[in-house]
Amino acid sequence: MAAAAVALAMTAVPAVAAEKDGAGDRVLQSFAQCRAVADAAQRLACFDSAASALEQAVKAKEVRIIDKEDVRRTRRSLFGFTLPRVGLFGDGDKDEREEFTEINTTVASARQLDNGRVELRLTGEEDAVWQTTEAVAWPPKPGDKIRIRKGAIGSYFVTFSGKTFRGMRVR
Template sequence: MRAHLLIHAAAFAILLHAAPAMAKKDSADRLATPAIVQQLVACRDIAADAERLACYDKQVLAFDTATKSRDIVIADKVDVRSARKGLFGFKLPSLNIFGNGRDEDEEITEIASTIASARPTRDGQWRIVLADGAVWEQVSTDHFVLGPRPGNPVKIKQAALGSYKVSVDGQPSVRMRRVE
């Protein structure tokens, strides 16, 4: 039963890592398929049943060892979406580990949360900490009608030129940037 689960996990990892490589992209833009996954996939080309099974057994063991030692990390769409949401607001290098923003259906352009804390800064702008720990600071001279308070719902939308519009409790938006 355990071997069956490992084979399914390996197959999922193959799909996860092979999909970007199979897409028509520049070779510099591709996410390389790890050697351990390539070796596992190569087992299917062995014609003799006993040799193919021995190859799969060997490669699945190597794959299992690599996942346990965290040399290979398996992430499903839920994990990737959660990571994207957690990184929302940061400017990151193009690593192509989350699809490189090419999957328009999965691109996160807005989030909703709750304010954990809010305080004005020395220059009269606002610093807001969300429930997930993300910290945002106001960069515009616009003002909230009512100051943000813990427990207020907040919506953050991606805006032009890398900025973000933050609306607290349905109020008009102000421009902010994520700092932590």
């Protein structure tokens, strides 16, 4: 019964390995080989062995199991950064991959910087710090609605109080 639960979990949750032919591929291959075994007792023993190998790989941090919500949350937290495409959060299939092009939230805090620029911290965005790249006459107040959307060539637009400014993520 435990092997069936592990096999079910393996089909519902993706395993991510550090390299293309890494531990994750080896563990999945061992489950695939078990499905080909005809004898029920040998098949159960094979699945038990594969489940044990999966458990050891997770404990050794060779394999990390994440679900779609973890991937979505991580992509959202990285919005505003330019990262290399390493395939950790999807294999590049745009139909399957949720693309973040904007964030709508509220301002947690804002402070005026040199040259009239404003530093913004957003509600619900862990440690995300944004900054306008142009002067702002009246910075937003905590609780004000804010929209940050992706522009062309790595630029971002920050909208609050009915006005739009260019911005960038600094942390």
